[in-house]
Amino acid sequence: MDILAPYLMFLGDVHDQLAAKTATGVVHWRKDDCIGQVRFEDCHADLRLPDMTIAEGAQAGARTLVIGAVNPGGVLPDHWIDAIVEALEAGMDVASGLHQRLTSSSRIVETAERLDRKLFDVRHADGTFPTGKGTKRSGKRLLTVGTDCSVGKMYTSLAIHAEMQKRAMAADFRATGQTGILIVGSGVSIDAVISDFISGATETLSPTADPDHWDVVEGQGSLFHPSFAGVTIGLIHGSQPDALVMCHEPTRTKMRNVEHPIPDLQACIDLHVRAATLTNPDARCIGVAVNTSALDEAAARKCLEDIEKQTGLPTVDPVRTGVVRLVDALS
Amino acid sequence: MDILAPYLMFLGDVHDQLAAKTATGVVHWRKDDCIGQVRFEDCHADLRLPDMTIAEGAQAGARTLVIGAVNPGGVLPDHWIDAIVEALEAGMDVASGLHQRLTSSSRIVETAERLDRKLFDVRHADGTFPTGKGTKRSGKRLLTVGTDCSVGKMYTSLAIHAEMQKRAMAADFRATGQTGILIVGSGVSIDAVISDFISGATETLSPTADPDHWDVVEGQGSLFHPSFAGVTIGLIHGSQPDALVMCHEPTRTKMRNVEHPIPDLQACIDLHVRAATLTNPDARCIGVAVNTSALDEAAARKCLEDIEKQTGLPTVDPVRTGVVRLVDALS
Numbered sequence: 001m002d003i004l005a006p007y008l009m010f011l012g013d014v015h016d017q018l019a020a021k022t023a024t025g026v027v028h029w030r031k032d033d034c035i036g037q038v039r040f041e042d043c044h045a046d047l048r049l050p051d052m053t054i055a056e057g058a059q060a061g062a063r064t065l066v067i068g069a070v071n072p073g074g075v076l077p078d079h080w081i082d083a084i085v086e087a088l089e090a091g092m093d094v095a096s097g098l099h100q101r102l103t104s105s106s107r108i109v110e111t112a113e114r115l116d117r118k119l120f121d122v123r124h125a126d127g128t129f130p131t132g133k134g135t136k137r138s139g140k141r142l143l144t145v146g147t148d149c150s151v152g153k154m155y156t157s158l159a160i161h162a163e164m165q166k167r168a169m170a171a172d173f174r175a176t177g178q179t180g181i182l183i184v185g186s187g188v189s190i191d192a193v194i195s196d197f198i199s200g201a202t203e204t205l206s207p208t209a210d211p212d213h214w215d216v217v218e219g220q221g222s223l224f225h226p227s228f229a230g231v232t233i234g235l236i237h238g239s240q241p242d243a244l245v246m247c248h249e250p251t252r253t254k255m256r257n258v259e260h261p262i263p264d265l266q267a268c269i270d271l272h273v274r275a276a277t278l279t280n281p282d283a284r285c286i287g288v289a290v291n292t293s294a295l296d297e298a299a300a301r302k303c304l305e306d307i308e309k310q311t312g313l314p315t316v317d318p319v320r321t322g323v324v325r326l327v328d329a330l331s
Numbered sequence: 332m333d334i335l336a337p338y339l340m341f342l343g344d345v346h347d348q349l350a351a352k353t354a355t356g357v358v359h360w361r362k363d364d365c366i367g368q369v370r371f372e373d374c375h376a377d378l379r380l381p382d383m384t385i386a387e388g389a390q391a392g393a394r395t396l397v398i399g400a401v402n403p404g405g406v407l408p409d410h411w412i413d414a415i416v417e418a419l420e421a422g423m424d425v426a427s428g429l430h431q432r433l434t435s436s437s438r439i440v441e442t443a444e445r446l447d448r449k450l451f452d453v454r455h456a457d458g459t460f461p462t463g464k465g466t467k468r469s470g471k472r473l474l475t476v477g478t479d480c481s482v483g484k485m486y487t488s489l490a491i492h493a494e495m496q497k498r499a500m501a502a503d504f505r506a507t508g509q510t511g512i513l514i515v516g517s518g519v520s521i522d523a524v525i526s527d528f529i530s531g532a533t534e535t536l537s538p539t540a541d542p543d544h545w546d547v548v549e550g551q552g553s554l555f556h557p558s559f560a561g562v563t564i565g566l567i568h569g570s571q572p573d574a575l576v577m578c579h580e581p582t583r584t585k586m587r588n589v590e591h592p593i594p595d596l597q598a599c600i601d602l603h604v605r606a607a608t609l610t611n612p613d614a615r616c617i618g619v620a621v622n623t624s625a626l627d628e629a630a631a632r633k634c635l636e637d638i639e640k641q642t643g644l645p646t647v648d649p650v651r652t653g654v655v656r657l658v659d660a661l662s
């Protein structure tokens with residue numbers, strides 16, 4: 001998978017800003033590569049990019065139309081297909097984060113085949129993977145883990161990767177979810193992999209590298225989440241992390257979409273580190289990344305201090321304080 | 332999925348007895364329902380069933396042709412297709428444990444559709460499942476876990492289920508692998524489920540039941556296996572077991588197909604119980620099932636005694652000693 005920039009961001013007629021969450025993430029991290037947005041008349045989201053038609057986007061140099069909009073059920077609405085076909089005709093590839101595949105439309109498939117354009121259904125994992133071997137590979141790896149889903153693992157990973165780049169460290173961000181894949185143009189949607197191959201797909205995603213090269217692997221789920229712990233442990237075993245960063249949202253009381261409470265932070269760190277030692281005996285947690293967006297400045301500072309005292313680990317909010325201290329902790 | 336007995340067992344021209352492993356398991360547990368075997372001239376496996384042609388099997392009342400043979404790559408050989416089509420024509424459904432789907436042959440698909448026969452590709456999980464919720468369900472559940480793959484989880488589960496039936500306990504065996512599915516005629520090949528839905532598929536497989544009903548859920552993999560721990564933890568969280576039985580092969584030094592050592596038995600019990608408490612705080616390990624087939628009688632007795640002393644748990648070999656003590660431990 002190699003999604004080419006620049007991107008023309010397609011929102012269609014999504015009903016609210018939340019439905020453009022994927023696109024918003026892409027624009028945040030790839031601002032310079034997102035040259036415009038395509039919105040229908042009744043679109044209620046805005047990426048603060050120049051509005052363009054498909055033709056204008058093509059003229060401006062867009063290589064890929066990115067469907068970064070989410071709608072109920074993840075379906076591909078019939079009335080979006082004209083625009084997608086037009087983009088293919090205008091010379092673009094198309095990448096979609098919807099559940100329903102681009103390839104479910106015969107018009108899209110036929111047009112792409114005729115013109116030799118690429119279609120990327122980034123929520124799906126079409127590759128075949130080997131089973132994981134757990135053999136230690138060269139290169140260093142950092143994996144974000146969490147006390148729940150949606151606590152900032154992708155953001156934290158990207159922020160750490162950006163900080164590493166700033167320091168001229170050899171580093172790659174390894175995307176494991178649809179937004180991350182659209183941001184870097186490659187990756188594996190790990191929760192869409194057949195369960196026998198979770199750790200194997202992760203090994204493929206983060207191959208042998210130079211001894212001082214860092215792969216920053218985007219984490220998913222939590223070992224304490226009753227829906228998704230299988231994905232999490234496969235990611236842990238496959239990425240054999242040297243460093244774990246625990247991500248946490250301090251105001252949440254229940255885990256996402258289930259009735260289970262947020263686990264104790266230290267217990268959560270301990271269990272993730274323990275799982276990681278199976279494929280990397282030297283695995284350790286090097287810090288905590290807290291999403292304090294629901295707190296005011298004073299409460300946020302207090303929260304970070306408390307967690308730092310409690311865990312004895314560098315504790316940051318990637319948005320509020322940055323991740324300098326996490327990258328410092330790697331050396 | 333509801334695979335109807337009696338079964339006509341198809342071996343084709345497999346090269347050795349090991350290639351008939353799945354079929355052997357089915358015959359062991361469903362002897363009365365396996366009415367014959369179909370073998371080509373150069374078949375080197377034997378299920379010790381009457382040899383029959385497809386026509387003879389149909390005449391004897393077979394409802395399903397079971398492809399219980401495994402070959403390199405799990406492919407469906409072209410020269411097996413005639414026999415499969417003949418079975419469909421003769422009134423049978425067809426169930427296959429091969430990786431390559433029956434539905435990959437247009438002749439098979441067309442014949443089945445025309446005659447309204449069912450095709451079961453039991454290695455695949457075609458159903459859509461919800462994500463797991465982890466909410467406590469009524470009914471009791473036992474899950475087999477292990478220090479490795481292929482240490483006797485299916486056999487132990489089936490033996491426990493048989494012992495429960497002997498005692499007139501309300502109980503179902505819940506199959507999670509191809510052989511188990513062919514044995515009971517239903518189940519979910521859990522390692523073929525998309526990774527986001529492992530625990531959800533397990534919840535579907537073992538639904539709410541009467542308070543004193545036992546589901547005996549066939550385990551897979553191990554939390555210590557770097558290839559398959561994701562499958563294992565999803566099974567644990569989804570089955571929310573009241574009782575775990577740890578399965579173990581005492582002569583193995585490395586886990587199957589990887590370089591990792593067999594974990595310490597007590598550490599393995601502790602980690603599996605800990606994982607299980609996420610969805611069932613009362614989960615406990617009620618015993619150990621040891622596959623001592625590689626040991627002589629004296630060494631086997633000594634091994635069981637040592638493990639019983641070490642763990643403080645009833646320790647049996649399901650083949651050598653039976654599982655009476657494990658079922659006793661449930662009350």
